[in-house]
Amino acid sequence: xxxxxxxxxxxxxTSTMRKEFxxxxxxxxxxSDIHRQLIDAFNEDRLTIQPPLNTESLYNVPRKxx
Numbered sequence: 001x002x003x004x005x006x007x008x009x010x011x012x013x014t015s016t017m018r019k020e021f022x023x024x025x026x027x028x029x030x031x032s033d034i035h036r037q038l039i040d041a042f043n044e045d046r047l048t049i050q051p052p053l054n055t056e057s058l059y060n061v062p063r064k065x066x
Contacts (some may be wrong), residue, residue, distance in 0.1 A: 009039070 013021075025031040041047035 009035070 020023075022031050025034040028034060038047065
């Protein structure tokens with residue numbers, strides 16, 4: 001039996017960003033399912049984020065070595 005989902009995770013984004021995400025996510029399933037898959041992939045070190053050219057904060061954190 002799958003673990004019951006009881007905790008909510010939310011983030012504020014612009015309405016444009018939300019619309020773009022939902023449009024693209026709906027091609028693959030429910031947007032909340034895509035959120036879960038992204039979080040799982042990040043937690044399991046299967047997600048690689050390429051930094052934008054003008055951002056530093058998130059991308060200066062050393063990556064955990066396997």
